[in-house]
Amino acid sequence: MNLTIPIELERFRIEVREFVRAALPTDIACRQREGWPPTETDLRRWFGILAAQGWSQPDWPKEHGGTGWDPLQSYIFEDECAAADAPHLSWRAGSSLVGPVIYTFGSNAQKARYLPKILTGEELWCQGFSEPNSGSDLASLRTSAVRDGDEFVVNGQKIWTSEAHIANLIFALVRTDRDAKPQRGISCLAIEIESPGVTVRPISTIDNGRHVNEVFFNDVRVPAGNLIGELNKGWTYAKFLLGNERHSNALVQRTKREIRKLRDLAGQTSFGERFIDKPAFRRSLAQLEIDTNALEWAVIRAACTHGALGGRDMAFASGLKVVGSELQQRVADLQLEVLGPWVSPEFLEPEEGAWHGTFRPAEVPVDVPGTMTKALFRRAATIYGGANEIQRGIIWRSAFGGN
Amino acid sequence: MNFEFSKDQLILRDGIRRFVDERYSFESRRQRVKSKSTGTDRAMWAQIAELGWLAVLIPEEHGGLGWSIADACVMFQELGRGLVSEPIMDSALLAVRILTRADSVSARLLLPKIATGEVFISVALGEAGLRYEQKGLSTRAIPIEGGYKLTGKKILVAGGDVADRLIVSAGTDSELALFDVLAISDGVERRAYRLLDGQWAVDVTFKDVVLPHESLIIGSQTTEILDRAIDEAALGCSAEAIGCMDRVLEITAEYLRSRQQFGRALADFQVLQHRIADLFIETEMARSAFHSALSAIDSPVATRQAAVSAARVRIDQAAHKVGNQGVHLHGGMGMAMEYPIGHYYRRLIMLARAYGDTEHHLERYERLKIRA
Structure with a gap:
């Protein structure tokens, strides 16, 4: 047992503090200090600044373009960001959490296609998990994906989808086997929000905010290559993702x-x-x-x-x-x-x-x-x-x- | 940073666990409690000394193991888990920390004898007119020719019934001082009684007890030294409470799994599962509060005091919740002395008030951190 914070970590904290304090635009910090949620523009500006510094994904390993920090360093980074009134990159959560699923379970082609654009902030992801009748009981979800040649045809509805209104892609849990046990018939698909048949509708929340949405899928055709990991293993990936989220939550x-x-x-x-x-x-x-x-x-x-x-x-x-x-x-x-x-x-x-x-x-x-x-x-x-x-x-x- | 026990700490922990299994089982504890024993068991104390537990914090040059407070806390956590009710905190931690920092050479010479169990030392600080404070003591030590004359009364002195010596706090004409008093001195009168957890304590009256000069252990900066030792003991109690809570959770969950009602195990009821989950959370937050205080125990005084008080508030509140709910979840069995849960409950409510209760520590935290 050793509960002393090592001197290197204290040095790391000072390095992060100096960078964040110098790089964070005053108007963004000011808005944050007053308690307002950051605007999309502010978020993109701040993310761009972090990306240029190579710090856009503090939890990812170096080989996938992350900072390679250990969890304690990531913790300190977030601590300093919060202390300096940097916006909380909740919108990044979609991307930050999807990334590890892709680099752990995805194909090489998927890693090459998706990870670089997450790192630069060029593409944002949201998570298509909850449905109107599948909230806490997530495994009962019904949005379906039926294989048709080289494509999946997706029909159904997601709800409470954070940041779908600014996202480029949705990481959707879909049912690919109706007969299996609920947990064993779920797969993960990457779906472009601009695909024909996808409709995003905002839900206004009790804080007058714009955070969450309904996302409708009407005969959306998704290339079979967008299946992340193996067919019907989606529940395992979702648990992997949510386990990571709980630490940061x-x-x-x-x-x-x-x-x-x-x-x-x-x-x-x-x-x-x-x-x-x-x-x-x-x-x-x-x-x-x-x-x-x-x-x-x-x-x-x-x-x-x-x-x-x-x-x-x-x-x-x-x-x-x-x-x-x-x-x-x-x-x-x-x-x-x-x-x-x-x-x-x-x-x-x-x-x-x-x-x-x-x-x-x-x-x-x-x-x-x-x-x-x-x-x-x-x-x-x-x-x-x-x-x-x-x-x-x-x-x-x-x-x-x-x- | 590393939160795991070291190899040596694991050996210490396993040794205590083995001892508890072999010689301090719940059954033997019940027998002891039933037998209307008449006081602290010196034979048990000799065994404890032999295991080295009393030597953990004594510096090596004084015949001890010279381990850290963190190591000692590993021991206290395990003692809590095993429900070992012996006055180890006062003798092996509080007394040792005071004597180690003593001005007087003769006081430090006691340390090797404490390690072996040859000298049993108790600490007499509490008074009926003061709640967790050493300011304004009614016990006085008046300088006389050749030494001091000690007058006053101390309460709740753990292990005082068999103690050879007592460390006594008293006001002199100028300030607070600590004295080493032979328990059999003329004018010392002890009245023993049993505590809720089966330990024994005494109230001690000092009536014109004549002390030689060398009995003064600490005569300057006493408050600083005593406060620090008390904070260390408060931390030790936290560790012990955490050990108790860990065990309460285990036995309570086990009880829910085995007890059948309405044709199924109590553990099948979600309301009870969630209650256990809440107690798990309480215990883990208590452990983290403990880590926080442990990391600050050698810091400058204000930092240390705030950290220890913050931890004690969190841990004492957890101890109450886990103790109360542990009894409750056992249903009627929770009220029966034949089940361990009630014994843990008794120990937990004592620990939550040892060296300061929630109110005392909240007040101190507030004074240091909110109003400052």
Whole structure:
């Protein structure tokens, strides 16, 4: 056991910090600091900057064009990005998670075709997983792909597809065998969003945001060469992908940043008082920091023992997702507590005027609208990536050998 | 960074596990509790000394193994798992850390004898008028010709019934000091009672006890040295609580798998599976909080105190949740002394209050990190 952070890692942190602070455009950081989700243009700019530095895929090995960082370095990278108010590249998640499936299970032709464009940001991927009747019960999905000569013909519908409106490709789970056990009849297809028969329709979310979509497939013809890995092995690949996602879903670096914001908000005078002067609030803040610190060390432990935890590995990763999502919501809830009556007005994004109607009180603090928007979106954290109840089921099955 | 136990740590852990299996089984524990034993078992203590557990933190030049706090915590975690209820924390950690940093040479000379079990030393800090504090002690040591005169009362001194010597905190005219007091000195009166986990403790009254000059172990910067040793003991308790929680999870999950109701195992009910999942999460977050504090235990004082308090809050809350739910999930059996779960529960609620409770540590964390 050695819990000292090695000096090389401290040096690495400083290197990342200096780069991020210097390279991150001020306007992007500013928007982020106020709590607004980044615009597509901002995301593409920031991704381009990282790509030019060779840092667009911190979790990928060098041979596939990633940084080759170990998980602890990736962790530090995200920590510094969050601290500097760089946009969280959630839109990159599609690409970042699909990449490992392609380089682990895909053909050489697929690696050559897809990976370089993910790295430059030229092509973005989204994940076509959930369906209207297959949410937590993902294996029951019904979108079908029927072989017809050199093509698959795809019919069906995906829902809650993050970033489909800006993506070039969708990594879709499709049913290729109706007779097999649900998990054994699923395959993975790469489908170009521009293909005839694909329709993307936005779903507006409770934060007034544009994150998720419905994606319809109507006799979409997909070349057979777009099958990723083997036929009917899609469930294995999806589990591989979701397992990687659970590690990053804790988002503890972002929660740390939000706690700093919470402290800032609580230190400002609003409605004639400072929230930080209230003993009950200080107690809640202390408890939040204490819980977040424990999660941070759990994430660091996961990074250091990646793959070495055996049967408990899955359970531990699921635990990180549960605690991570709950803390994201708790910090948002406390921010709302500080905002008090300011939670009530409906805000729009800055480019739309940030305010409904014509009246805007001069007193409203600048970061109220963005903070509200983000807090509303945080409700998704316990739902996506496998709802927390699904994670608890995984914990029981994998750590306690139950049924 | 590396979170795995080292080879030596694994050997230590396995040795303790073997000892528990052979000589400290739950059955033997029940017999001991039932037998209305009259105090701490010095024969058991001799066995423990022979295993080297008391020597772990004693520096090599004083006849010990000279291992680190991290190593000691591996031991305490395993002792927690095995429900070994002996006053090892006070004697092998708290007393040793105090004596190692003592000004007095004669105090350090006690260390080899503690390692072998020849000298049994207890630590008398607590008072009825103070909650986890050493400021404003009512126990006083008045300088007299040739030494000091000690007056006052200490409570909850673990293992004090068989102790040969006591480390006693007292206020002198200028500041806090620590004294090494022979337990059989004139004017020392001990009243023994059993604790919830089967250990024994005493309340000690000191009535004009005359101490020679050399009994002063630490007379300057006592608060710093004592606070640090107490933080180390608080961390040791965290490790022990984690060992307890690990075992509670195992036996509770096992109980749910074996107990049949409504024609199927309790483990088939999702509501119970999810409860176990929550307890697993609590335990793992507690372990991570422990790692966090362990990494900061040798840091400058404010950093160390904040880290230890943050960890203790998280771990104590987990200990309560895991202990409470462990009993609850055992149903009626959870209330029966014949099942281990209730014994773990008793130990966990004690550990969650040893060297500071949740309120104490939350308050200290808040003072250092929120209001600062």
